[in-house]
Amino acid sequence: MKLLDPTSHSNWLEPHSIKWYKQLGQLQRKYEYSWNATITEPNGEKRFDEEVMHIITGKKVLDVGCGHGEFTIQCGQKAKEVIGFDITDDFIATGKTLHTKNVSFVNGNSKKGLPFEQNTFDCAYIRKGPTSAYPLLKDVVKKGGYVVGLHPGDNTGKELPHIFPHLFKQSTANTLQLVKNRLHSSHFSTTEIEIFDSIEYLHSPIDVIKLRCFGQNPIIINTLIAKNIEQITLLFNQNATSNGLPITFQRYIVRAKI
Template identity: 55%
Template sequence: MDNVSFIEGNTINGFLFKPNEFDCAYIIKGPTSAYPYLKKVIKNGGMILGLHPGDQWGKELPILFPNLFNCSKGTPILDTIKHRLKNSNYSCHHIDVIKSLEFISSPIDVLKLRCFGQHPSIYEILKEKYLFEIAKIFKQNATADGLPITFSSYLVRAIV
């Protein structure tokens, strides 16, 4: 399609786009802070699609690995999304909760998941301290496909 182009932006540096410059926008994995900014750069009647991690993502992990993962309380991600959408005054918006089953392939992947976004030294410390225990729990609970966990996301559709 000749009339389609993709431009990447972020709210950290601010959007350097003109008002009503785009027909639609897509947010993946956040940030929710983009919703107020996108309202300004999307044309009237345009759509914003957002895909955000769900509050119930991996809800089994704190039960299986209480030393590594914390139980989440409430719905802080959903609450933040709702707050941003309300304050952005979109003409309408809808949030779908998508849940499916995901499989973690190995005990080391459990540890990598726990340490995602952290300094590599954290990974090494936790690996030394917990890998044996993680492997034991993994083996007890895994299927042939791996360790099943809940995968949840919020799919946001907003009309300017």
């Protein structure tokens, strides 16, 4: 039986579009992955988090694309002050329920600019947030301040279209070039990008479906389960190890100085 292409469903939304983020906020009120997996260490996300914690100590910090603010709150334990900025109303609302005295949240769209005065921040980070913010940070971060970014790599999950044809499609994303272009137009004093590869083990066939349909209407997940769970389970078991189904977990870490 041919696996369904979930993007053909009438309820499918383009991932990471404004409508998609709004729906995810309504569904979860958090930007939090819904599938179960284990990621080998070291990995790009852990390395990024460690670097951020190092550079923000005692500083006034901007978190661009903060989601529901879980990492923002953690940073508040090290930083003098942290402001989380995100486009999704429901994420910001969740963050405001968690905030501490030195952490606050602002709703907005980086494509329309950043609502902060010049030289407001000592440093900034973008943890899987919008690349459109890079050219704007030179104005709001002080001269000599650091900017650190984390973005999913183009090879993330590259095995999935081969294991589950039609369910997954070969990615045409070129995030690396996009980030390079953003950095070039930002005119930072120094920039570098590190490509960090590790392995993510998906725990079950249901987790494959949840990964593919992250942020989508639950009716799409239920349709895939009803139509294809037996075949997805068969393909999962054929390719899994004792740790789960291994796929590439790639992250780009951006380091820049104003």
